[in-house]
């Protein structure tokens with residue numbers, strides 16, 4: 001088949017030499033990391049097989065704020081129960097600390113569950129172990145207390161209502177969970193490279209507001225010895241000058257998080273941070289729950305991850321936050337959900353109905369159809385039709401009659 005010459009790869013390549021490409025410089029800018037590394041070479045991460053170096057000023061060779069040469073006299077956020085202070089700290093410094101965000105009992109329960117789960121996953125050889133941490137993913141399936149955290153139920157996390165409020169104010173109502181996992185630093189692990197948790201949108205680096213907010217559950221006392229998370233206070237605000245994409249100039253060096261068991265750290269998706277070296281001989285346990293604007297693809301595919309057992313008892317709130325509510329622009333399944341509101345509890349667009357059908361193993365998709373098929377197939381054979389009948393309240397007899405008349 002002859003296609004017009006202009007549509008050939010050769011012709012397109014020829015017409016693209018020195019062409020008008022207005023977004024190219026921005027997309028290829030490598031920001032924010034190009035300016036971060038150019039102006040702060042001490043942030044360069046160690047190679048995986050390299051020995052860590054001490055006394056040379058690398059980012060991971062640091063301590064807690066009160067012992068840090070640069071930060072010790074600066075009034076940084078302290079643990080508080082006052083939401084007014086938290087709001088200001090989040091805006092000014094990119095993080096806040098919730099004092100006793102978990103009760104000691106809640107904290108102990110979560111930690112015991114994580115310790116047991118992490119050890120079992122290592123023993124079975126299914127753990128996710130990287131140079132800096134062990135990650136225990138899909139906590140949604142690994143204990144009722146984790147589900148309560150995802151719902152911000154005070155039974156599971158006593159500061160839940162405050163966390164929920166700060167998420168609503170920072171991301172706008174209708175945010176989604178992005179991931180919920182445990183980050184376990186093991187003895188003598190490598191540090192993580194310093195990063196923004198919302199790196200997935202780079203080189204976009206919105207100054208107006210973050211698209212991600214992370215909630216870290218501190219399950220034991222953390223400090224400079226056992227790998228209190230590294231972060232640079234205030235680094236959520238670009239400080240660079242000298243060009244449209246030169247976002248970051250020289251920055252102060254990071255500190256280790258110092259916090260008591262039960263503290264909850266909330267931090268802006270633009271804050272530079274990373275897992276620290278654990279100098280102790282024991283594991284260090286925290287849990288992180290990133291939440292994002294709902295237009296962002298989730299790191300954990302909860303639609304596939306959630307077990308049928310957890311799905312069977314999931315609350316509307318949990319389903320909503322995990323992305324199970326489809327709407328005109330998100331998560332349609334064969335068209336189902338196009339007229340969903342995307343709001344909590346809207347049956348007309350709940351992907352949970354699709355998952356139930358799929359879990360039963362009888363989901364038949366609508367494929368290519370011909371006029372012949374219409375006489376041979378009953379619509380009831382399709383899962384879509386069953387879901388439509390049960391949930392799409394707009395599918396009235398009048399609408400069905402209109403379809404018939406148009407066909």
Ligand SMILES: [Fe+2]
Pocket residue numbers: 195196197273274
């Ligand atoms: Fe991170």
